[in-house]
Amino acid sequence: MTGSRAAHPGPRRHRATRPLVRRLLVALRPTPRAALGAVAALGAGILVAAGLAAGSYAFLNSQAVVTSAATIKSGNLGLTVRYGAGAAGSSTTIPSTAWGAMLPGDVVGQQFTLASTGTAGSTLTARLSASSAWDIRIASGTCPAGQLGGAPLSTAAATAGTIAGGATSTFCVQAALPAAAGAAVSGTTADFSIVIDSTQVPS
Numbered sequence: 001m002t003g004s005r006a007a008h009p010g011p012r013r014h015r016a017t018r019p020l021v022r023r024l025l026v027a028l029r030p031t032p033r034a035a036l037g038a039v040a041a042l043g044a045g046i047l048v049a050a051g052l053a054a055g056s057y058a059f060l061n062s063q064a065v066v067t068s069a070a071t072i073k074s075g076n077l078g079l080t081v082r083y084g085a086g087a088a089g090s091s092t093t094i095p096s097t098a099w100g101a102m103l104p105g106d107v108v109g110q111q112f113t114l115a116s117t118g119t120a121g122s123t124l125t126a127r128l129s130a131s132s133a134w135d136i137r138i139a140s141g142t143c144p145a146g147q148l149g150g151a152p153l154s155t156a157a158a159t160a161g162t163i164a165g166g167a168t169s170t171f172c173v174q175a176a177l178p179a180a181a182g183a184a185v186s187g188t189t190a191d192f193s194i195v196i197d198s199t200q201v202p203s
Helices: 018-028 032-044 047-055
Strands: 079-084 105-115 123-126 137-140 160-162 170-177 196-200
Touching: 079 196, 137 160, 137 196, 160 170
Parallel strands: none
Antiparallel strands: 079 105, 105 170, 123 160, 123 196, 137 170
């Protein structure tokens, strides 16, 4: 035939699927913006970051920060002791005249003031720094006319009450010369020291 071109269909080209697969992979590959989103998610928490790493980066995420308007401050614990009109401090001395000329069976009490200088309440214990031939007792409150109840103090700590943070409390310390004291203590003198410890009361 003239004037016309025979239609010889050439080999039909099939579009390869490889470029499509490649484009799909490119679409799933994190872009720089998606990578920034992943970093921000890590800052928000490990659980959020793990969830984004396992799935799509298309999920939105947000973060909120809670701050305190005031600085957190711990409480403290402190004690001072004062006798009479003396100054308050970590120790005080009761004059020896308060215990002078005691006879077997005598009981003499003296009052002192204990103050909590801290913010925390505490339980109190009392003990003697060394053993004594006299019976020494301590209790909160004013001194009674008779002998304080309970066992006399020893070098082992014994419960002595409680005190609230910032509070002031009156205490009584009594010295008693036992009625059964032997003649060996006649005319002798003895010093004693009471150690008062405070331990924070759990809130």
